[in-house]
Amino acid sequence: METLSSPQAPTAKRRSRSLRRFLANRMAVIGLVFVTLMCLVAIFAPVIAPFDPIQDIFSGTRGNPPSSEHWMGHDHLGRDLFSRVIYGTRIALIVGLASSLIAVVLGVAVGAAAGYFGGRIDAFLSLLIDTLMAFPLIALLILLAAVLGPSLTTTIIVIGMTVWARYARVVRAEVMSLRERDFVSAARAMGSQTGRILLQHVIPNVLSSVIVLASLQIGTIIILESALSFLGLGVRPPTLTWGGILADGRAFILRYPHIAIFPGIMIVATVLAFNFVGDGLRDALDPHQRS
């Protein structure tokens, strides 16, 4: 049954039902707790890290394995690996959030325009989306990162500019069906401006899909960032990243394997946590299950 006011907008009742469904998902809650923990670690890195990750070089400890004082051992120069990994959390989360933001804004704008206006605009934008989706992502990232020069800013922009197509595709499909719905036609008939219709009636109704997609994509973005930094094309030293520490670990893989082990575990755990949260959100917000 449809009413003229946006019927899909989440009411308080529906929201609490979604929340209850999310909280009933054990893996999602564990994921959320871990993600929160990682955010705290990133914010309070200077307090948590027992040593300075760059300045404190312990002589005669090159590549020492983990001990009670240095939980993850020393890196190839004798620095405390635990402190380095703690600081690496910051870049992973910053890139994950900032790149997602760029991708969401671009993807929603392009997808909504393509889906709502249709016709030539849709044909052109869809071609753009298809072109980007047809490109091996890593190849494009390597190419752009090499052109723009490796740095934190370029890494964020490059990843954001390459992953938005997925959002656009989802938003486009949803907007196409929303466009035909009664409450949108009614708004149009009452003479609302197009921009207003999009912002007030259309986009709010695709937000839950976008949130689900974003939570599932953050993990991918964290992996992409560490892959770029691992190849020396992402965030560069002295800025600490898990991918950068892994690159050190790769250079000394046969002599000091522990350097590569710990940052990798952090990446896997963080990505896993984000993916569990995303799965939980999808199950909790999925319109198909909202009966």
Add this chain to the structure above:
Amino acid sequence: MTRYVLVRMMQGVVVVFLISVITFIIMRVMPGDPVYLLLGDGNIQITEEQIQQIRTNWGLDRPLYEQYLVWAGNLLTGDFGESLVRRGVPVRQMIMEAVPVTALLNLYAITAAILFALPLGIASAVRKNTWVDYTTSFFSALGIATPNFWLSLMLIVVFAQYLRWLPPFGLRSWQGYILPVAVMATEEIAVLLRMTRGAVLELLPQDFVRTARAKGVSGQRVLWRHVMSNAMIAVVTLIGYRFALLLSGTIIVETVFALPGVGRLFTDSVMRLDYQVVQSLVVIFAVIVVVANLITDLVYSLIDPRVRVSS
């Protein structure tokens, strides 16, 4: 149907054209001059005229659109030009030498992935919410969350460093394939397993399965005859859409294991600013992905006519 095929092919051609233009522009704004790169650390003395001579020979002094047209025209006739870094070596030859490694790598990985993922995915769907389902789902989640370069390093530590069973890098013997294939297969298994599980879960409550059950067909037979064959179609077509991701995986894995494939050729050429090789490879990647998607679309529309109508 013919119209659908023609439209999709035209779209593919436009996508490849766009990608070739974008790549061409990206390569030209790249920092670093290939002429100086070629001369190395300045040990080779060279006059300004000689540099101009090289530029003229390579066509680097002509306007951009002209350079693009020459290059694109040559590409269409299968002439990829010469490497700027390995002077005199045709790009076509460099790529041809690298293709077998990449093709084998992907072939082995996909085969292994299908062999493992299909039965496991079906098992976890049929035994939904049992320990079988939880275990496979957990490992598939773990596989998706594990970066392939880190998994590569860990396998090198275990199998090359501690056990000394396999070589850590390179392709001096066939054993060099084992670790990279394992890494690529792990990623594919994790994704395929999830897709198979989803496909089967969607099939189980459908009418034809219920009808077969109601007619008294035994559980095993329903599973094999009706569910399995339909799930296979769904999953195999989905593999067709994963070509872009497969190529991405190849680039990283070949770089970490120092395998002389197309992926490593790509990263090396980007780092060395070897314009000709990078441009050619990007266009080839695009063609592969577009053709794979096109074939998948066609197969899919033959199996399921609803797709054709809605497009």
